[in-house]
Amino acid sequence: MMIHTNNYILNIKELWDDVPEEYLSHKERYENAIKKAFIVLKVLRQLHTGNIQITDHRTPTNVYSIQDGIFRNVNPLLIHIGLFWSTIAAQASTEQQAEWLQPDSSMIGTYVQTELGHGSFIRGIETTATYDSTTDEFILHTPRLSAYKWWPGGLGNTANACLVMAQLYINGTCHGLHIFLAQIRDFDTHKPLPGIKVGEIGPKMGFNTADNGFLGFDNHRIPRTNMLMKNVQVLRDGTYVKPKHDKLTYGSMLLTRVTLISDLAYQLSKAATIAVRYSAVRRQSPIKSNEPERQILDFVSQQHKLFITIASSHVYRVVGLWMWNSHKRVTADIHEGNMGQLPELHALACCLKAISSRDASALVEQCRLACGGHGYMMASNLPQIYAYTTAAVTYEGEYTVLLLQTARYLVKFWRLAAEHKPLPQNFAYFEDYIKKNFEQWRNSPEGIIEGFKAIVAGKTKAAYDTLQCNLRNGREFEEAWNMASVQLTNASEAYARSLLCEVFWKETVQLSTKVSKSLAIVLEQLAELYLMYWALEKHGDLLLYSTISRNDIEALQSRYEELLALIRPNAVGLVDAFDIRDEVLCSTLGAYDGRVYERMMEEASKSPLNEDVVNESFHKYIRPVTMKNKL
Numbered sequence: 001m002m003i004h005t006n007n008y009i010l011n012i013k014e015l016w017d018d019v020p021e022e023y024l025s026h027k028e029r030y031e032n033a034i035k036k037a038f039i040v041l042k043v044l045r046q047l048h049t050g051n052i053q054i055t056d057h058r059t060p061t062n063v064y065s066i067q068d069g070i071f072r073n074v075n076p077l078l079i080h081i082g083l084f085w086s087t088i089a090a091q092a093s094t095e096q097q098a099e100w101l102q103p104d105s106s107m108i109g110t111y112v113q114t115e116l117g118h119g120s121f122i123r124g125i126e127t128t129a130t131y132d133s134t135t136d137e138f139i140l141h142t143p144r145l146s147a148y149k150w151w152p153g154g155l156g157n158t159a160n161a162c163l164v165m166a167q168l169y170i171n172g173t174c175h176g177l178h179i180f181l182a183q184i185r186d187f188d189t190h191k192p193l194p195g196i197k198v199g200e201i202g203p204k205m206g207f208n209t210a211d212n213g214f215l216g217f218d219n220h221r222i223p224r225t226n227m228l229m230k231n232v233q234v235l236r237d238g239t240y241v242k243p244k245h246d247k248l249t250y251g252s253m254l255l256t257r258v259t260l261i262s263d264l265a266y267q268l269s270k271a272a273t274i275a276v277r278y279s280a281v282r283r284q285s286p287i288k289s290n291e292p293e294r295q296i297l298d299f300v301s302q303q304h305k306l307f308i309t310i311a312s313s314h315v316y317r318v319v320g321l322w323m324w325n326s327h328k329r330v331t332a333d334i335h336e337g338n339m340g341q342l343p344e345l346h347a348l349a350c351c352l353k354a355i356s357s358r359d360a361s362a363l364v365e366q367c368r369l370a371c372g373g374h375g376y377m378m379a380s381n382l383p384q385i386y387a388y389t390t391a392a393v394t395y396e397g398e399y400t401v402l403l404l405q406t407a408r409y410l411v412k413f414w415r416l417a418a419e420h421k422p423l424p425q426n427f428a429y430f431e432d433y434i435k436k437n438f439e440q441w442r443n444s445p446e447g448i449i450e451g452f453k454a455i456v457a458g459k460t461k462a463a464y465d466t467l468q469c470n471l472r473n474g475r476e477f478e479e480a481w482n483m484a485s486v487q488l489t490n491a492s493e494a495y496a497r498s499l500l501c502e503v504f505w506k507e508t509v510q511l512s513t514k515v516s517k518s519l520a521i522v523l524e525q526l527a528e529l530y531l532m533y534w535a536l537e538k539h540g541d542l543l544l545y546s547t548i549s550r551n552d553i554e555a556l557q558s559r560y561e562e563l564l565a566l567i568r569p570n571a572v573g574l575v576d577a578f579d580i581r582d583e584v585l586c587s588t589l590g591a592y593d594g595r596v597y598e599r600m601m602e603e604a605s606k607s608p609l610n611e612d613v614v615n616e617s618f619h620k621y622i623r624p625v626t627m628k629n630k631l
């Protein structure tokens with residue numbers, strides 16, 4: 001059958017709710033979501049096997065983005081689709097993949113790493129996998145409460161299998177963390193297997209359609225061949241064959257951090273669409289007292305809140321793709337046995353994941369606030385987008401922890417620069433900074449990019465100097481590092497911002513040569529706005545570390561305000577161009593037709609509290625108090 005995926009999925013009635021899911025109980029929400037998740041999974045499987053064929057391109061992405069509308073929250077199979085399969089594809093041997101990656105597999109899996117006691121510091125994970133050469137099996141065990149797995153999406157009720165991160169022991173020697181495939185529920189009855197204690201962790205700030213779970217093993221046995229063996233092996237006699245790089249096991253986290261950047265761009269485009277369209281419909285106060293009330297989008301302060309969201313969505317889209325291509329390149333190199341580019345990719349992924357999630361959640365919240373009181377309604381969909389987005393600041397590597405990973409990388413290059421050793425081209429500016437080869441400030445995108453590089457150099461130097469000072473004062477390295485950690489994270493953040501500015505500007509300039517002149521003008525305005533916005537936000541740092549002057553900052557401010565005025569006529573067109581369907585946006589404030597107040601009233605009418613003219617609580621609780629003395 002030939003289909004257009006959007007239309008096909010949008011026409012499956014069971015996927016769309018009559019009652020908004022906020023009115024359902026915790027249990028009903030999950031059950032409703034899981035019903036829909038398996039309809040979607042069936043479509044994905046049919047696409048995969050070619051049973052249905054598609055007439056539009058980017059199909060998995062289309063299905064992925066439509067999911068936001070279907071679930072309003074999150075697909076309980078997100079980790080099954082997004083992490084379980086991809087980890088097997090990346091880390092299992094060819095034979096294991098042939099056995100496990102069957103499109104009609106009975107396995108519904110999840111990625112089980114975090115424990116009650118350890119999330120960030122994964123070397124501290126306590127679950128053990130001990131090789132028993134007499135039976136050719138691993139014994140998975142949870143030695144104490146803090147070793148219970150806690151958080152994995154879909155683990156509570158949905159998954160019957162999982163990839164478990166555990167400390168590998170062979171003949172009493174610990175070989176560190178490895179990944180194992182374990183069945184946890186019977187495929188037919190879905191009952192937990194003997195030796196498995198599994199359940200759901202309870203309601204959260206968001207992600208409430210996903211059954212995040214806990215899991216404990218009581219000496220649970222799995223075949224030796226269930227360890228993921230592409231990069232590392234345990235042989236039948238217990239011989240351990242080391243991987244070519246000891247962090248290859250962390251590869252799934254690296255890949256997810258890269259894909260998250262694009263996902264966050266998409267969340268930003270949803271928030272921007274809602275807030276900009278609403279701001280074009282909403283009128284509140286005249287600007288001049290004798291004029292009619294104006295669209296709130298005409299307030300320059302409102303443009304300041306919203307246009308940076310549109311621009312940031314483009315930034316993360318562009319940088320997400322750039323990182324995706326880098327990941328592809330580095331993975332191909334690793335395949336050939338060359339690990340040389342892995343540290344750089346890891347350092348970039350860490351700081352970009354950290355900053356993209358932090359920016360996205362801050363900007364989504366800014367969009368919500370920009371919609372005034374109505375942004376606080378669940379029916380605006382902005383609270384759900386915020387709850388979804390802010391989780392990304394923590395999961396897949398907590399914000400500060402990831403910035404500190406990138407800081408290790410920066411400090412290494414600063415040390416080379418300080419010792420006058422050769423530097424790679426992309427860090428040549430460290431040497432310029434040391435030699436005080438400062439460029440004269442230019443009030444242009446290129447000038448701002450240079451200025452941001454000076455901030456990276458200046459902040460890395462400050463952190464490095466503090467680190468060295470702590471060491472000279474007799475501190476051990478780890479303690480000295482901890483004492484410098486505020487400055488180290490500042491340096492990483494600056495590095496991420498300089499990368500975002502540079503990549504976005506260069507890619508936009510290139511793209512501009514391939515599109516119509518009028519489109520090129522708008523794209524460059526957005527890119528320039530992004531750079532000006534952050535130069536003004538960070539003007540204190542620029543004053544400290546670059547040659548910018550007060551007059552330059554005033555000129556930047558004027559240009560920024562000019563850009564807001566230039567973008568204003570195209571603002572609605574720019575968000576329409578994100579091309580997000582109403583069914584996916586799920587927002588009374590952001591629908592294409594602008595019927596904001598009508599939709600708000602229609603949604604309110606769905607409230608169960610409006611079912612009876614007089615709610616029975618009146619008779620039970622209110623009347624006995626208010627009428628007591630009047631009888």
Ligand SMILES: CC(C)(COP(=O)(O)OP(=O)(O)OC[C@H]1O[C@@H](n2cnc3c(N)ncnc32)[C@H](O)[C@@H]1OP(=O)(O)O)[C@@H](O)C(=O)NCCC(=O)NCCSC(=O)CCCCCCCCCCCCCCC(=O)O
Pocket residue numbers: 060061064078082111113114119120121122123153247248250251253254256259260262263342343346395396397398401405408409
């Ligand atoms: C990295 C850690 C913080 C520290 O690890 P260690 O203690 O082992 O490190 P050391 O200190 O010993 O060594 C550091 C050393 O190692 C290098 N390193 C570290 N990691 C890597 C790596 N991955 N690759 C390469 N190198 C690495 C590092 O550079 C150092 O090198 P030097 O010594 O030379 O300096 C670690 O503990 C850690 O990672 N902690 C974080 C834990 C974490 O991230 N947990 C995640 C759990 S899973 C999870 O949270 C899932 C969440 C839900 C995900 C939702 C998915 C959404 C998917 C969206 C998909 C969108 C799809 C869109 C599709 C479409 O659009 O089409």
Ligand SMILES: Cc1cc2nc3c(=O)[nH]c(=O)nc-3n(C[C@H](O)[C@H](O)[C@H](O)COP(=O)(O)OP(=O)(O)OC[C@H]3O[C@@H](n4cnc5c(N)ncnc54)[C@H](O)[C@@H]3O)c2cc1C
Pocket residue numbers: 079111112113114117118119120121150151152153207212391394395396397398399400401404485
């Ligand atoms: C919605 C959601 C879904 C998730 N899904 C999964 C999943 O599918 N599978 C899975 O395995 N896990 C999952 N997780 C768990 C997630 O990966 C962890 O919560 C995350 O890695 C952070 O670890 P933590 O909770 O231990 O935080 P902690 O590390 O305890 O962080 C607490 C604080 O301590 C600070 N801190 C910790 N270490 C350091 C350090 N070295 N230096 C400086 N500061 C530090 C942090 O900055 C933070 O401020 C999920 C979490 C959420 C919220």
